[in-house]
Amino acid sequence: MKLATWNVNSLKVRLPHVLAWLAQHQPDVFCLQETKTEDKDFPAAALEAAGYRALFYGQKTYNGVALLSRAELNERSDGIAGYADEQKRVIAATLGDVRVICAYVPNGQALDSDKYRYKLEWLHAFHVWLRSELARWPKLAVLGDYNIAPEDRDVHDPKQWEGQVLVSPAERDAFRELLHLGFRDALRMFDPVEPNFTWWDYRAAAFRRNLGLRIDHILLSPALAQACAACYVDVAPRKLERPSDHTPVVAEFS
């Protein structure tokens, strides 16, 4: 089994990249964030022609998440149970006995902004919900754009980023609290030598200079972590014409 996640920054623009990536990597479930696509406009037919069915939870201009899969997904749920949120950031479903949650955590904008307070509140609700999800689904994977670089080694220049959103202590505490629920950070299970950034700013030739952050993650429940054989970042799509500023993360299971 192969699970993957990608913040596509507009599915409309990135559809050719998504189709090419599916053909090459053939994930069992592909989690997409920032589709920025209303459900009535979702490119379901093009994906179906590529062998993938889709569950989508989108809105105009902002946010939007989707699950693509080759086999049928069951027990779909939208959003965080018990947390009313206008913004469409979470979709979940089950493949066999594996529960897959696709999440787009708020960015936060700046530490003194309402958006940052929303991010922390959102992360608290996410934490509470994931605790109950873990109790319900022993095999649980939570994939997505967390908008948090968990440690300094996930940041190209920790000094430059100090005091900014994505690296602030409160956000990192919230991420660590998710791990304390019992999740493993799949990429860190394999302790790669390279930085394994997943996002590079469009500006200032940040990708060419490798000025990136690791903010897209795959968290695995203990039962799934035990079965995880590999986890890696695929930087190839960042080199394409009109790339997303994020790149896919993949987990493979025995």
Place this chain on the structure above:
DNA sequence: ATGGCGCGCGCAGCGCGA
């Protein structure tokens, strides 16, 4: 040097992302 780029919206230039 606090911008830079790219997206949606909608037709100019702004809000937003990270």
